[in-house]
Amino acid sequence: MFKDCLDFSAEIVEKTIANYLKDFGNIDVVEAMRYSLKGGKKLRAFFVLESAKLFDIGPDLAKWPAAGIEAMHTYSLVHDDLPAMDNDDLRRGRLTVHKKWDDATAILVGDALQALAFELTLNRAVPNCDMLGCNLAKAAGAKGMVMGQALDIYAEKSTAALSLDDIINLQQGKTGALIQWAVTAGAFMANENVKPLENYANFVGLAFQIADDLLDATGDQIKAGKKLMKDASANKATFVSLMGVDSAKKKAQDLIDEACESIAVYGQRSDTLKQAAKFVISRDY
């Protein structure tokens, strides 16, 4: 059930974006945008579509913010992979944009994908699209994702060790902010109480990052489609290095239980979101 919904999200988002980019021409930057958007779990799009479904908003409308959040997430990956940042050669099982093209193209691809994220989200057919757009800007900006990225980079350069609180703060920006936007999108579109979904997002976001650290430390590089063991080789403080593998696994499981509890108010309608929470900590990619 969850896997079907996840596949459906990936399909609808790739189709929506491919259609949208049809008349964008074929210069390198646009080709590289199309390339970078392919693959990946499209988990954030799934969250948008599922939260919309809770309030009877269908994929015909929810596909716009769902496509928007994936454009935003993809921009962050393209820039994060640059030599001046994380310097990665592999992403989603293929060469990173700057390896396949060059740094200038990758910078422009990320820039254009961020603009595309807003273009897709600010579709006038989408209820409260202005609020979604403004929230998206906040989630992506210097108090959200960019803040997390910056703290991450400064941490790598600094000799001061990070505490668990530092890491939580960093991750709430780096991955938590976009996940929270995606999970609450449905409630914002429907003008409904966002609190249950906000709580779910906070628990799932943190569990997602712990799972990412576990994946980095113990995962299979081929399945993951990206370089692993990066944190250990950079001697970087993570949930795993600070808590140990077993405690980190236990913590992630507790967070998922709390996440499922948070959305119990929606009854059976939230079953797929509960399965998603479990997937987040059991995934191998």
Next chain:
Amino acid sequence: MFKDCLDFSAEIVEKTIANYLKDFGNIDVVEAMRYSLKGGKKLRAFFVLESAKLFDIGPDLAKWPAAGIEAMHTYSLVHDDLPAMDNDDLRRGRLTVHKKWDDATAILVGDALQALAFELTLNRAVPNCDMLGCNLAKAAGAKGMVMGQALDIYAEKSTAALSLDDIINLQQGKTGALIQWAVTAGAFMANENVKPLENYANFVGLAFQIADDLLDATGDQIKAGKKLMKDASANKATFVSLMGVDSAKKKAQDLIDEACESIAVYGQRSDTLKQAAKFVISRDY
């Protein structure tokens, strides 16, 4: 009169942004955002405030999109100055962000400024802010500014000579798209006919770029606050290299006459915009 309005725009935008960024903390990325936003003509903000004034929309509301477009313009400068792009050390009379900090910070500063542009523009108090936001995304993205930047970079690498039409296409993306957004913002906010302002923007945008090429070829580097003679030393086709200095000056003057004609419909109310058009081709910075 025009100069007073330009100074007023700069002041209101710097104040609006400084206030807005007050609770963004003091990590390097945020400090570098504040640094990069200082100075410059703030001509795009002026266009937003003046076009709003035509329809009796005051600076209390228009300051939001005015600040937004300056954040967007500044992001494009910060990324454009990167070593992988234009590799410039000087901007607005001071060190570029990547020279004063580093490449990673400059990438993140640009990314955060683009998000900030949407955050400021999508203020719910601003009428039709969703439409402004969506237009801004289109103007900034892969069919607008990024397209222009990409064509510019590919042109530098290519041995094929650019025609005048190529340069016009490139410049309509690189500088024209944001100028048009700024000039038409007032009409969009007021739900009025955008055509006169759209025409004005097209003429002024092209004249602006011809003036920029003239400045690069014949200007004073100290007054300009950035490196000049870049096009000639890169052997780059420009309006000046293709038309000659005198013809380029004549063409710019003709465009300004046409720009002023386009907004004659607004009578005396458009006097400041007419003065602005004249300033665009007479500026030395």
